[in-house]
Amino acid sequence: MASRMRADAQRNREQILCAARDVLVAEGVDAALDEIARRAGVGIATLYRRFPNREALLQGVxxxxxxxxxxxxxxxxxxxxxxxxxxxxxxxxxxxxxxxxxxxxxxxxxxxxxxxxxxxxxxxxxxxxxxxxxxxxxxxxxxxxxxxxxxxxxxxxxxxxxxxxxxxxxxxxxxxxxxxxxxxxxxxxxxxxxxxxxxxxxxxxxxxxxxxxxxx
Amino acid sequence: MASRMRADAQRNREQILCAARDVLVAEGVDAALDEIARRAGVGIATLYRRFPNREALLQGVxxxxxxxxxxxxxxxxxxxxxxxxxxxxxxxxxxxxxxxxxxxxxxxxxxxxxxxxxxxxxxxxxxxxxxxxxxxxxxxxxxxxxxxxxxxxxxxxxxxxxxxxxxxxxxxxxxxxxxxxxxxxxxxxxxxxxxxxxxxxxxxxxxxxxxxxxxx
DNA sequence: CCCCAGATGGATGAAATCTCTCCGCTTGCT
DNA sequence: AGCAAGCGGAGAGATTTCATCCATCTGGGG
The missing domain is CATH 1.10.357.10 (Tetracycline Repressor, domain 2)
Structure with a gap:
């Protein structure tokens, strides 16, 4: 399923996870999702498509x-x-x-x-x-x-x-x-x-x- | 000047400073002042009277x-x-x-x-x-x-x-x-x-x- | 023991922030 | 080349936070 993702989407997913690690560790669970997206260099919509809600993102991380x-x-x-x-x-x-x-x-x-x-x-x-x-x-x-x-x-x-x-x-x-x-x-x-x-x-x-x- | 404060006011001031230490260390500089007041067991107004703004509180701490x-x-x-x-x-x-x-x-x-x-x-x-x-x-x-x-x-x-x-x-x-x-x-x-x-x-x-x- | 200046708490409106969706445009893949 | 999947950002609505006002209360000097 992961391999069926488009290459750029895969890359973005990884960048989101990486940014999320940094932001979560700095600001705690309630960190703003906007900032994670910004830090990952993607739009907020991209983050939400990959992880429909905060919980899914935490789980993913x-x-x-x-x-x-x-x-x-x-x-x-x-x-x-x-x-x-x-x-x-x-x-x-x-x-x-x-x-x-x-x-x-x-x-x-x-x-x-x-x-x-x-x-x-x-x-x-x-x-x-x-x-x-x-x-x-x-x-x-x-x-x-x-x-x-x-x-x-x-x-x-x-x-x-x-x-x-x-x-x-x-x-x-x-x-x-x-x-x-x-x-x-x-x-x-x-x-x-x-x-x-x-x-x-x-x-x-x-x-x-x-x-x-x-x-x- | 500190001694000219009423005894209860003095006590509250100390409780605010103590609560602020805990909250600041847990949540960072942008911690909600409401929570500091609540944790200190005083009203938000009391905090603002003692420390007119966030900066004054940080300085006080x-x-x-x-x-x-x-x-x-x-x-x-x-x-x-x-x-x-x-x-x-x-x-x-x-x-x-x-x-x-x-x-x-x-x-x-x-x-x-x-x-x-x-x-x-x-x-x-x-x-x-x-x-x-x-x-x-x-x-x-x-x-x-x-x-x-x-x-x-x-x-x-x-x-x-x-x-x-x-x-x-x-x-x-x-x-x-x-x-x-x-x-x-x-x-x-x-x-x-x-x-x-x-x-x-x-x-x-x-x-x-x-x-x-x-x-x- | 009385009295009031100083102290208190919480309601409150304004402002900022955050969440999450919608939509028109772009781009990787076959 | 075509198109399905992916993309970014605007923005409505919900939530949180700031900072002030005011009616009530109380410590402690006289």
Missing amino acids: AVDILSRMVEAFDRVRAAQTDPFEGLRLFMHAAVDLRIGAIMPALSGRFTVEGALSGAGRDPLRELQQLLGEAQEAGLVRGDVLVGDVTLMVIRLSRPLPGDVVPQDRDIAHRQLEIYLDGLRPAAARERAIRLPGPAIGFAWFNKIRERIAARD | AVDILSRMVEAFDRVRAAQTDPFEGLRLFMHAAVDLRIGAIMPALSGRFTVEGALSGAGRDPLRELQQLLGEAQEAGLVRGDVLVGDVTLMVIRLSRPLPGDVVPQDRDIAHRQLEIYLDGLRPAAARERAIRLPGPAIGFAWFNKIRERIAARD
Whole structure:
């Protein structure tokens, strides 16, 4: 069905999705659709033809991001690096994909299941596994959970507020590197006290998903 | 002049500033003033009497945050801890003060100078000094600059998007602890490559300030 | 304890913004 | 070359936000 689209239409669709990622991550779920269209360099009508309403667009963005995520994962696996390096590559990819854009979309605005089945696999589960491998190999400190990875990546994928800051993306990648250094076992060894706050694992995300599902 | 205000008015003013911090950091500079008033538990008229326009409110928030920042700094200095611990306390305080709220406000919406003179001192300069002390004492890795501290704190002070996430604040503090571990020298020692991206020092911030000033 | 200047909240009209459709023109594909 | 699919932008209608006005209330000085 996608291949039956005219080439220019296909291209426009992709540009819309890309612009939507940027705008959603900057302004949240309620971002003006006009701006997304403008940023994509297409008319507003084009956006509406491709995605009949806001929800469809959010869903489209989520599927797009999640499947690119899965692709990134396969690339990382294929590269056969050690697990820490894999984690590093994956997190940088997630920042570039602006994964934070799907986060607000999860607020019951569309079904997570739909987006996941669209992507085919669940990146969160695969990340969980990768993190486990890195910890077993002694390359990542034992007291962090998958949430410590994902939620930081979500933060880093948003632009700094006020758009006064040039090189926003590069700054995020630099901060990610420092955070990654904080994930190493040596970093934990100098701690005086235990890591505070809510330790967020896989189960936590399931609880959130359930809560969202319950909103219907 | 502040003391000549009636007690309830004073209290309301503080509640408005506090609510404004939360809303600004969540929604950006263009947040609806109605919501700030509602969140503060006061009528919209009360907000307008205290701050005749949006700009005045932004300025008020900035002065409030910056002066609390200076106070936090004095508390840290008075505690006589080692410089790393000082940095730690200061960063946690900045997250709690929602310092990200003043960032978008810097986009030429009011004068930074005004806010700084309102606070009396420049927290950025003091932070710069504290960081230097920590590095000289060998407690913080040498390849980070003041921007690596401030810009992460700004990120951490914003709530995660979509407000699906409970315990938002606690998560930020936990992530800050991991980031702090990444700032230790031992964390840097395992690096294969140099820290990438733009190294952001004191001069960089001055350049931003100049650019904003030039917008007038 | 009384009194009123100063403080309060919410209604309100004007203005801005956003959503979504309609329609005449353009363009990729066979 | 023909035409079906695609396109952009205008604009009506709905919604949101701004900023003011005014009738009522109350803290605290005398």
